[in-house]
Amino acid sequence: MRSLKFILAAFLFIGLFACQTSTTNAPPTGSQPGSHPMIANSETAQTSTESGDVIGYVHDGVFNYKGIPYAKAERFMPPQKPDKWDGVRSCRSYGPVCPIDVSSMILADEMEFAQQHNFWFMKEEDCNNLNVWSPGINDGKKRPVMVWLHGGGYTAGSSCELPSYDGENLSRTGDVVVVSINHRLNVLGFLDLSAVDEKYAQSANVGMMDVVAALEWVHNNIANFGGDPANVTIFGQSGGGGKVATMLYTPSAKGLFHKAIMQSGVAGSYSTKEATQKLGLAVMEELGLKNSEVEKLKDIPHDELLAAGNRAIAKSSGAGMGRLGWAPSCDGVFIPLQPGAPGAEDLAKDIPVIMGSNQVEFGSFGGGADLLHADEATIIENLKERYGDKTDAYVAAFKKAYPNTKLPSDMKDVDLMFRPMLLNFANLKSAVPGGAPVYNYVFKWNAPHLDGMLKSSHCMEIAFVFNNIARTEEYNSGSPEAYALAEKLSKTWATFAHTGNPNNVDMPEWEPFTPDGGATMLFDNQSELVHNHDKEMIEIATSVPQPSIF
Numbered sequence: 001m002r003s004l005k006f007i008l009a010a011f012l013f014i015g016l017f018a019c020q021t022s023t024t025n026a027p028p029t030g031s032q033p034g035s036h037p038m039i040a041n042s043e044t045a046q047t048s049t050e051s052g053d054v055i056g057y058v059h060d061g062v063f064n065y066k067g068i069p070y071a072k073a074e075r076f077m078p079p080q081k082p083d084k085w086d087g088v089r090s091c092r093s094y095g096p097v098c099p100i101d102v103s104s105m106i107l108a109d110e111m112e113f114a115q116q117h118n119f120w121f122m123k124e125e126d127c128n129n130l131n132v133w134s135p136g137i138n139d140g141k142k143r144p145v146m147v148w149l150h151g152g153g154y155t156a157g158s159s160c161e162l163p164s165y166d167g168e169n170l171s172r173t174g175d176v177v178v179v180s181i182n183h184r185l186n187v188l189g190f191l192d193l194s195a196v197d198e199k200y201a202q203s204a205n206v207g208m209m210d211v212v213a214a215l216e217w218v219h220n221n222i223a224n225f226g227g228d229p230a231n232v233t234i235f236g237q238s239g240g241g242g243k244v245a246t247m248l249y250t251p252s253a254k255g256l257f258h259k260a261i262m263q264s265g266v267a268g269s270y271s272t273k274e275a276t277q278k279l280g281l282a283v284m285e286e287l288g289l290k291n292s293e294v295e296k297l298k299d300i301p302h303d304e305l306l307a308a309g310n311r312a313i314a315k316s317s318g319a320g321m322g323r324l325g326w327a328p329s330c331d332g333v334f335i336p337l338q339p340g341a342p343g344a345e346d347l348a349k350d351i352p353v354i355m356g357s358n359q360v361e362f363g364s365f366g367g368g369a370d371l372l373h374a375d376e377a378t379i380i381e382n383l384k385e386r387y388g389d390k391t392d393a394y395v396a397a398f399k400k401a402y403p404n405t406k407l408p409s410d411m412k413d414v415d416l417m418f419r420p421m422l423l424n425f426a427n428l429k430s431a432v433p434g435g436a437p438v439y440n441y442v443f444k445w446n447a448p449h450l451d452g453m454l455k456s457s458h459c460m461e462i463a464f465v466f467n468n469i470a471r472t473e474e475y476n477s478g479s480p481e482a483y484a485l486a487e488k489l490s491k492t493w494a495t496f497a498h499t500g501n502p503n504n505v506d507m508p509e510w511e512p513f514t515p516d517g518g519a520t521m522l523f524d525n526q527s528e529l530v531h532n533h534d535k536e537m538i539e540i541a542t543s544v545p546q547p548s549i550f
Contacts, residue, residue, distance in 0.1 A: 040092060047137065047224045049217075052085040056132075057092050062168045063134045065225070067095025070217035071128040071210060073184065075298045076193055076203040079128055079213040095129030097122055097158035098185040099302040101310075118160055124188065124302045130181040130214055131159055133167035134226040142228035144497040145218060146170070147257070148180040149236030149243040151265070151459070154207060154326045155186045157239065163471040164463035173467050173487070174494025177227035179218055183210035187283070187309040188302065190326040192276035196284060197294045204276045204329035208246055215247075215256035233259040233497040237462055241265020241355075245425070246328055248348040249335055259500055260348075261493065262355040263465070264418050264458060266425045267339050270330035282312035340428055349435040352500040354493075355422050356441030356521075359402070360455040363413025372453055376408040383412055387544055394540045401534035402444070413455065416541045423538065427515045437512035439502055441521040442534075445485055449477040461523070464489040481525050489523060 039045070040057035047054060049068065056065035068091050071079035099122040135143065148165065150157040159165060159180040167178030183189065189207020193200035202209070219229045234257045236244045244260050245267035247253045286308040289296055297305065309326075330338050337344035371382060384391045398411045405411075419442070430438040443461040447454040454460065454475065463472040467490035469482045476482045488506045496502040503510050508529050511519040518532035 046088060049221045049224065050084075051082050053088040054091045055088050059168060060172065061135065062172050063132075063136060063225070064168065065091045065132040066093055067091050067129045068132065069095070069128060070130050070181070071213040073125060073128055073206065073210070075125055075188065076191060076200050076206065078202050078206055078209050082128070094131065094160045095182065096126050097160070097182045098127040098188060099124055099306075100152070100156040100158075100185060101303070101306060118162070122302075127182045127184060128210055128213070130179055130217065131167065132222075132225050133171040133178040135171055135175055135177075137224065137226040139226070141226060142223070142231070143175055143177050143226050144494070145177045145179060145222050145227040145229070145232045146174075146493075146497050147215065147218060147232060147234045148178065149211065149234060149240035150180065150182075151236065151238030151240045152185070153239035153242070154190055154328065155239075157185070158182055162459065162462065164459070164466055164468045164475075166468060166471060167466065169467040170465070170490055170494065173490055174497070176494050176497050177222060177225055179214075179222070179227075181211065181214040183207055183214065186326045187306045190276070190328065191283060191305075191309060192273075192280040192329055193294060193297075194273075194331075195277035195281055196291045200294070202331075202334065204273075204280075204331055205334040207326075208243070208250065208328050209252075209334065211243060211247065212250065212253050212256070215253060219256055230258070231497070232257040233261065235261035235263070235354075235465075235493070236265065237263035237459065238265045242267055245339075246270075246335065248351065248353075249337065249339060249344060251336065251347060252334065254347060258351065259496060260351050260353045261496070262353065262422070262425075263461060264357045264361060266355065266418070266421050268421055269338050270335055271327050273329055273331050276329040276331075279309075279312055279316065282316055283309050286312050339425070345428060345432045345435070349432045352436040352438075352496070353429055354439045354441065354496055354502060355426055355429075356443065357415055357418035357422055358456045358458060358460055359415060359442055359444035360410065360413045360446075361415035361418055361458045363410075363415065363455075369453065371409050371412065372451070373407065374409055379408040379411055386412075386547070387540070390540055390544065394537065397534075397537035397540055401537045407452065407455075410455070414537075416538070416546050419534070420538055420542055426513045430513050431515055436500070439496075439510055439521070440513040440519065441523055443523045445482075445524050447476050447482075448479060461489070464523075465493050466490065485523065485525060488527070 037060045045056040045058050045063050051069065054065060054068055056063055069082035072082050073079045150159055150161060150165065159182045165180055167180060170176065171178045184207045190204060192204035194203060218232060222229050234244050234247055241262035242265040244262050247257065248260060249267065328335055371379060380391060380395060383394065387394045395411060398414065426438050426440050429435065444456050446456050447460065460475065463469055463476055464486040467486045469476055469478060469486045491504055492502045492507055495504045508527055510521050510529060513519050518535060520530055520533060522528050522530055
């Protein structure tokens, strides 16, 4: 989910067993950073899973494993345990990812330069694999586990779509085990055929069932990779943040994770069973198939199937799926209750949560780029089209919320989509009696290059969380300030994974959010904790229709 065009498409150890004699976590003598940072041989980084042995590699002291199968799946059916294998499986390269419509993901030149997308090879029924990064094993440590859920809505993306997703640096600097997963998306993960054939009663949510299967794999195997299955944090951005929220409402995921982080993504409400069934029937009609011919869907290539699904969505305003096209179904079983429904919040009341968004998100490249460096008078005239006689009040409220803003265009670009939704969710979660704490933030660091057009846009914070500035300098400029903030932000996320409390000596004290207090951490070169800083601005903004990006 990156530029407007991109957003419209999407809302992406392992011990040294060589001779069965080594019990140390460290790489062999002479392989410390600066000596031999890459170790890939038949003796190093071999460990076991329930399905068989795997071997990865060590880079700069971190064990890397990629493409480990965590499940297998028949089309439209729930995931199953993967097949076992003999011998040692090489897991040094990313596994196949779920097919997507790549043509809808290509960005304008500046944004593709910034994002550096990697559209990896795709296989329709063989994308249930994951990646692991760990500082080591066999050292008596039980490290926190951080499971990353990629963005792209429920429609696109992968575990290796962006260079910022690489878990090596976060693993090293945070002393955590990082896991990222691929799962079924779009029509393969969310086509509801339950009204067509009872065999496919669960098809509407198999994409999210894949996520649960990956968490089960973590629970059963991660100790062999230096991780603690009793201390698992799930975190994700954009659509990945929505998936994290979905796990909070999924009974089958209970006990498989213990903390949650939602970055620029949240659960509003899920598609109803009626809506997803209606869409499934419409897809059959688009393909000219009778209900009795449902098995023919298994032989239809993904691109044809997805095109039929997108046509059905476009024709049916009642499908309830939104512009991004595909979403989980509140089916009464896998997802029994909508967020906010009586009893819905009790399922995950003991899960501490971090949630937040970026100050700008989409505004700087969502239209009106010619106003990027316009003066205040010009911006105010532009705002009058949206706010009318409330314009002066909105401008005053914005300046109160963000008094040090340098570009007047921020007044029109500020995020008014994720921030209100996340505040509503924070209010909902923090109001649960006896519930775990909720921590709220706004990431407001602005990238200085490309004439400032990127601002604090969607996906900007991911590289800071993963401590991956060097991998993503096209997006964040690689400035000393970016490196310094990444050290602090990645430490904050890792501290939360360790303890359930993000506070650490490198950051201001971060109070839990409450409906009255409204505590929000503003992440920037000089981070600060504020209280209800943008309450007036949000109230004014949400009182008038906002332009839709979808």
